[in-house]
Amino acid sequence: MNLMRLLRGDTDAPEWYDFPGGVHPPENKTQSLRGPIAEFPLQEEYVVPLNQHIGAVSVPVVEVGESVLTGQVIAEAAGFISAPAHAPTSGTVTAIEDRPVPHPSGLTTGCIIIRADGHDTWRPRTPWAHLQDHHHTDLLARIQNAGLTGLGGASFPTAVKLAADRNHVDTLIVNGTECEPYITADHALMRERPQQILRGIEVAHELYDFRRILIGVEDNKPDAVSALRRALTAIPAELEARIELRVFPTRYPSGGEKQLVYLLTGQEVPAGGLPTDLGMLCHNVGTLAALADAVFDDRPLISRITTLTGNQLPWQGNIEVRLGTDIRTILDWAGYQPDPNRAERIIMGGPMMGFALDQRQLPLVKATNCLLVPTEQELPTPPPAKPCIRCGQCEQVCPAGLLPQQLMWFAQSHEWDKAESHHLFDCIECGACAYVCPSHIPLVQYYRFAKGSIRREQAEHRQSERARLRFEARQARLEREAAEKEARRRQRAEAARARQAEQATTPTADSSPADPVAAAVARSKARKQASQSAAGRATATVSPGAPELTREQLSARLDSQRRRLEKAEAKLAAAAPEHQKAMETTVSKLREQIHKTEQQLADRPEREA
Amino acid sequence: MIILWSILALLFLAALFGALLGYASVRFKPEGDPIIDQIDDILPQTQCGQCGYPGCRPYAEAIANGDPINKCPPGGESTIQELADLLDVEPLPLDAEHGEEKPKQVAIIREDECIGCTKCIQACPVDAILGAAKQMHTVIASECTGCDLCVDPCPVDCIDMVPVETSIQTWHWQAPQPDYKLIATDAGRSGEAA
Numbered sequence: 005m006n007l008m009r010l011l012r013g014d015t016d017a018p019e020w021y022d023f024p025g026g027v028h029p030p031e032n033k034t035q036s037l038r039g040p041i042a043e044f045p046l047q048e049e050y051v052v053p054l055n056q057h058i059g060a061v062s063v064p065v066v067e068v069g070e071s072v073l074t075g076q077v078i079a080e081a082a083g084f085i086s087a088p089a090h091a092p093t094s095g096t097v098t099a100i101e102d103r104p105v106p107h108p109s110g111l112t113t114g115c116i117i118i119r120a121d122g123h124d125t126w127r128p129r130t131p132w133a134h135l136q137d138h139h140h141t142d143l144l145a146r147i148q149n150a151g152l153t154g155l156g157g158a159s160f161p162t163a164v165k166l167a168a169d170r171n172h173v174d175t176l177i178v179n180g181t182e183c184e185p186y187i188t189a190d191h192a193l194m195r196e197r198p199q200q201i202l203r204g205i206e207v208a209h210e211l212y213d214f215r216r217i218l219i220g221v222e223d224n225k226p227d228a229v230s231a232l233r234r235a236l237t238a239i240p241a242e243l244e245a246r247i248e249l250r251v252f253p254t255r256y257p258s259g260g261e262k263q264l265v266y267l268l269t270g271q272e273v274p275a276g277g278l279p280t281d282l283g284m285l286c287h288n289v290g291t292l293a294a295l296a297d298a299v300f301d302d303r304p305l306i307s308r309i310t311t312l313t314g315n316q317l318p319w320q321g322n323i324e325v326r327l328g329t330d331i332r333t334i335l336d337w338a339g340y341q342p343d344p345n346r347a348e349r350i351i352m353g354g355p356m357m358g359f360a361l362d363q364r365q366l367p368l369v370k371a372t373n374c375l376l377v378p379t380e381q382e383l384p385t386p387p388p389a390k391p392c393i394r395c396g397q398c399e400q401v402c403p404a405g406l407l408p409q410q411l412m413w414f415a416q417s418h419e420w421d422k423a424e425s426h427h428l429f430d431c432i433e434c435g436a437c438a439y440v441c442p443s444h445i446p447l448v449q450y451y452r453f454a455k456g457s458i459r460r461e462q463a464e465h466r467q468s469e470r471a472r473l474r475f476e477a478r479q480a481r482l483e484r485e486a487a488e489k490e491a492r493r494r495q496r497a498e499a500a501r502a503r504q505a506e507q508a509t510t511p512t513a514d515s516s517p518a519d520p521v522a523a524a525v526a527r528s529k530a531r532k533q534a535s536q537s538a539a540g541r542a543t544a545t546v547s548p549g550a551p552e553l554t555r556e557q558l559s560a561r562l563d564s565q566r567r568r569l570e571k572a573e574a575k576l577a578a579a580a581p582e583h584q585k586a587m588e589t590t591v592s593k594l595r596e597q598i599h600k601t602e603q604q605l606a607d608r609p610e611r612e613a
Numbered sequence: 614m615i616i617l618w619s620i621l622a623l624l625f626l627a628a629l630f631g632a633l634l635g636y637a638s639v640r641f642k643p644e645g646d647p648i649i650d651q652i653d654d655i656l657p658q659t660q661c662g663q664c665g666y667p668g669c670r671p672y673a674e675a676i677a678n679g680d681p682i683n684k685c686p687p688g689g690e691s692t693i694q695e696l697a698d699l700l701d702v703e704p705l706p707l708d709a710e711h712g713e714e715k716p717k718q719v720a721i722i723r724e725d726e727c728i729g730c731t732k733c734i735q736a737c738p739v740d741a742i743l744g745a746a747k748q749m750h751t752v753i754a755s756e757c758t759g760c761d762l763c764v765d766p767c768p769v770d771c772i773d774m775v776p777v778e779t780s781i782q783t784w785h786w787q788a789p790q791p792d793y794k795l796i797a798t799d800a801g802r803s804g805e806a807a
Contacts (some may be wrong), residue, residue, distance in 0.1 A: 055781060109784040389789070415788065449789040456785020463783075468658035471758045474739040475660045475668060 020252035021270040023263045025403040027256050027436045029185050029356065031224060032382070036188045036313040041196055041322045044337070046124060050092045050328035051367035052078060053105045054114045057153040058160050059085030064116055070097045073127040075304050077149070078116050087161040088151045090304040092326035095120040106331070106352050106366045108359040115367065118328070129302040135210045143211065143299065150298030151305045151370075155290035156190075156259070157353060159371040162291055166211060168280045174215040176208055177268060177279065177286040180232075181222050181259030184354035187374040189309040190289050192322040194221070194228035197293060198235035204292025207299045209243060212285070217247045218268045222254040256356065257434040261286045263403050275430050290373075305370060312338045314351075314377035325368055331375065332364040340377060351376040355383055356435040390443040398437035398447060404430050408437035408447050415454035420461065423454050431455075555605065562601045569594040648700075649677045655695045659687040660738035661760030663712045668738065676700070683707050687759070689714035718759035718774045720752045726771035733763035733772060 055061045062079040072078060072091040079089040098119045102112040132138060144166065152162035156179060178201070182190040194201065205217060221229050229251055236244055250268055257263055262273040264286065271282050279286045287295075290309065297303040307326045312319065318339035325334065335350070342348055351358040352372055376383075398408035406427055414423035431451050438447040505521030572594055576587040652673040659669070664684035666672040676682055682696040683705040690707065697704035707714060722733070722742075729747040741757045744750025752763075752772075764772050 061782070105781070107781055107784075108786065109779075109781055111779070111781045111784060113781045446789045449786055452786035453788040460783070460785060464657075468656075468758075470756070471658040471660065471739050472653070472669070474741070474756060475658065478738065478740050479668075 018270075019250055020267050023258070023266045023403055024405050025401045025436060026258070026263075027401050027439050028254070029256055029439060031254070032186045032313070033188050033191065033224065035315075036186070036311050036320045036322060037191065037195075039321050041192050041309055041324050044323040044325035044329065044334065046093055046120060046122065046326070047329050047333060048120055048122075049098075049330070050095075050118045050120065050326065051103055051330070052089050052092065052116045052118065052328040053103070053367060053369055054079050054089065054116070055105075056089065056159060056327070056370040057087040058158065059083070059087070059164075061114065062086055062089055064100050064114070066097050066100075066116065068097050068100060071095065071121075072097060072118060073125050075129070075302075075306060076127045077151075077304075078118075081148070081161075085161060085164050087153050087163070088149060088304075089116070090151055090306050091118055092306045092328045093118070093120045094123055094125040104363065104366055106361055106369055106372060110362040131301050132299060135207065135299070140211060143207070146299055146302075147207075147295065149304070150294075152291065152294055152298060153305070153370045154288055155294060155308055155370065155373065156288035157357070157371055157373050159369075162287070162295065165285060165287070166208070168285060170212055173212050173280060173283050173285055175269070175282075175284040176205065176212065176214045176217040177265060177284055178205060178217065178219040178289060178292060179259060179261070179264055179286055180225075180228065180289045181220055181264055182225075183222060183254070183256045183259035184356050184374075185256070186313045186376050187311050187354045188313075189311045189322055189373050191225050191228050192311075193293055193309055194225065194289055195231050198228075198231045199238065200293040200296050201232070201289045202235055202239050203296035203300060204287075204289075204294070205247070206239070206243060207295050208285070208287065208292065209246075214246060217243075219247065219249045220258075220264050220268050221249065221251055222258060223251050224254040256436065257403055257432065260403060260432045260434060262432065275427055308368075308370065308372070310334075310368065310372055311374040311376075313374065315379045315382050316340060316343070316377040327370060328367045331361070331366045331368055331372075334368065334375065335364060335377065346380065349378065349383075349385075351378070356439065357433065386444050386446070389445045392443055392445060395442060397440045397442065401436040401440050403434060403436060404432060406431055411454070412445065412447055412450050415450040418457070420454065420458045424458065428454055428458070558601060558605045562598060562605060565594060565598045565601060569598060646677060649673050651699055652676050652696065655688075655692055655699065656685060657688045657692060657758075659758035659760045661687060661758070661762060662738075663687070663760075665711065681705060681708065684711045686712035686714055715776075717777045718761070719754050719757045719777050720759065720761065720763055721754075721773045721775050722750055722752055723771040723773065724749050724751060726769055728769055730768055732766040732768065736762045736766045738762060 054064065060082040063082045064079045066072060066076075066078045071094070073094045074091060076091045077088050078091050078097070081088045095118045097116060099117040101115065101117070103115040103117070104110065104112050105115065107113075135143065144163065147166060148163040153159040154162060154165075180190055180194050180201075182188070208214070209217065219232065221232070223229075229249065232249055236247060236249065239247075252258065252267060258267055261279060265271060265273055265279050265282065265284055269282075269284070271284075273279055274281055294305050294308075298305065305327070307324055309322050309324050311322050312334065314320070317335070320338070323334070331350070348364070350361045350364060351374075352361055353359065353374055353376075355376060355378070358374065358376060392409060392412065394409065396409065399406075402408055404427075410426055411423055411428055411431070414420070414426065414428075428451060433448050433451060435448050438445065441447060502521075508522040509525060569591065572587065572591045576584065576591055579587045649670070650673075653670050656669040656673055662668065663686050664672045664675075666675055672680070672684065676696065682700065682702065683693050685692055686707060690704075693704050693707065696702075720742075727744075727749045729744060729749060731744065731746050731750070733750060734742045734744055738760060739756055739758055741753045742750055742763060743753060759774065759777075761774050764774060
């Protein structure tokens with residue numbers, strides 16, 4: 005691994021591990037390291053974009069015409085992955101409007117424009133002398149409110165990184181690599197303000213109580229290494245014992261987060277994962293210095309160190325500049341004279357990962373670590389791309405161990421699922437493959453295109469899925485409403501019928517045959533009639549039941565009738581003259597009855613026989 | 614004799630596997646028709662009804678029953694291509710009878726002209742319009758599918774369909790145009806539109 009160490013017989017854990025691939029482009033760092041960091045003068049106008057970080061666009065909390073103080077919050081974080089923005093100087097908000105910002109798209113976005121009053125009056129600040137006096141939640145809130153983002157170039161909100169689970173993180177990786185050619189902002193910071201970086205480490209250590217803290221620096225920065233070594237002797241022994249300063253050979257892209265983690269620990273960040281999966285946090289030296297400023301001095305992120313370089317600039321070096329400063333004035337300050345015969349080329353970031361700005365009148369943002377204005381001689385425009393010759397050099401230099409050529413084919417033929425299965429999203433877009441490509445194919449642009457297309461497709465799919473759910477929910481609601489309406493209608497109809505039936509029971513109402521109650525009443529009526537007629541039939545059968553009497557019964561009845569006649573005739577004879585009339589009718593009735601019975605008895609003998 | 618045994622053995626195996634397959638077809642019977650779900654997943658879910666069916670799922674069911682795959686203008690060529698891949702049929706050009714492919718749009722209500730009739734709310738298939746009777750209505754832009762079903766019912770024509778503009782958040786890198794393809798004559802010769 006490290007041949008020199010092996011030759012010396014040093015078989016302990018190596019100081020660094022070898023990551024695959026990588027390239028050695030010309031460094032071009034000395035021209036911007038000739039002098040100390042210069043303080044850029046205050047300007048009249050600042051343009052603060054609302055999306056200087058990865059994540060949700062922050063929300064303005066000031067109004068046009070409002071006067072603001074240096075360091076005052078002018079836009080608040082919107083959601084968890086977001087960061088606030090602060091007034092870079094005191095003055096008046098003159099507008100909140102869309103302005104072009106440094107972005108590869110060249111599009112505009114919301115910005116807060118501040119006209120400076122020239123006094124640079126700070127808002128009241130409360131510096132902290134000792135971290136131990138304050139609770140962790142206060143510390144985290146202070147970091148969140150300071151608007152810190154990763155100053156290495158990706159601009160990821162620092163507070164989000166520092167919110168990682170305390171129990172699983174035991175290692176801090178401090179990234180002082182700065183592997184990209186031309187850029188020296190971190191180098192200058194380490195050289196001039198190493199104690200500031202160590203104070204930032206102290207803040208992170210207070211939050212996490214790291215087991216070990218690894219500072220990684222490439223060996224092309226000996227002055228930065230010695231400055232850090234000197235500063236390390238001045239910090240508490242308890243912290244110093246955990247810090248290891250590791251120096252390793254210069255190779256691009258050793259400063260990539262995953263590459264640096266492997267370089268220093270020999271552990272590989274899993275595909276699609278983060279260093280926290282391995283219990284590690286990785287912070288750039290510039291971020292840590294800003295963290296110290298924010299926590300100890302209550303100074304939010306309103307300025308950064310930016311490298312001005314490229315041979316078209318008469319003055320090359322590092323400047324500490326307020327965020328929102330117009331890039332045009334910075335370049336003018338450095339003595340930039342545009343070449344009228346050539347297309348202007350100003351690159352934000354380095355030659356490997358940076359992008360060309362389409363104009364100069366743009367604000368400097370949190371991610372602007374370098375402004376590179378190269379001449380055609382030092383950084384020639386890439387010649388036209390030629391077809392791939394399948395030489396395989398890109399695969400040799402890929403630090404993520406991917407197959408760049410395959411990914412290019414998949415991107416060209418829009419085979420997104422294949423690109424994804426070849427781990428397109430593990431590509432760090434370092435540009436090493438495009439750097440070595442003999443056909444000058446802009447490989448990284450293919451990957452960015454493929455990643456963007458896949459993300460858009462995923463977003464569209466999520467949206468169509470949501471539309472489907474909303475549509476289905478609406479259909480279900482409409483059906484439910486229709487069913488409820490139908491149920492209500494039926495209920496009303498039933499109630500109406502019940503009312504009608506009630507009226508039907510009163511005699512005046514005529515019962516409609518459809519009404520069940522009326523029908524029931526009719527049925528009961530019919531039943532009553534039926535039973536009455538049955539009873540009638542029963543009584544009718546009793547009187548003609550006489551012929552069914554037997555001869556004995558008839559003769560018995562005749563005998564009793566004759567006895568009653570005899571009694572009645574005896575009474576008639578003895579009766580007083582006023583009663584004789586009534587007695588006579590009784591006697592005659594009895595004689596009639598006897599005569600009837602005698603007739604019946606006379607009819608009977610034939611049937612009886 | 615050996616022939617008899619082999620026939621018996623084959624019969625036994627046939628019976629065994631038949632029973633296994635029969636059991637599996639009952640035990641692992643898929644719920645519903647999975648092909649309809651797959652087709653529905655590809656369709657853009659605008660629920661615009663331009664295909665002639667009341668929503669995307671009915672069209673998915675119709676495609677599963679043999680309807681042509683080129684009736685979806687919001688999905689456009691890419692949806693037709695995906696459907697062709699899924700169903701293993703020839704991709705057809707978009708049927709112009711059902712409309713033409715347009716960039717993604719979103720409905721915007723000119724709010725000071727809105728009279729609050731709620732007709733557009735009733736027309737919106739995804740409940741993306743907010744409002745009440747005699748109150749101003751507005752479109753929830755993030756939920757609007759751009760189906761333009763709300764435009765016709767509006768009695769005062771205060772709804773505009775505007776194309777969605779690319780913002781910094783939605784922008785992404787375009788594919789590099791190889792320089793040898795930029796030369797117009799070369800592009801013509803290889804039959805590719807530059």
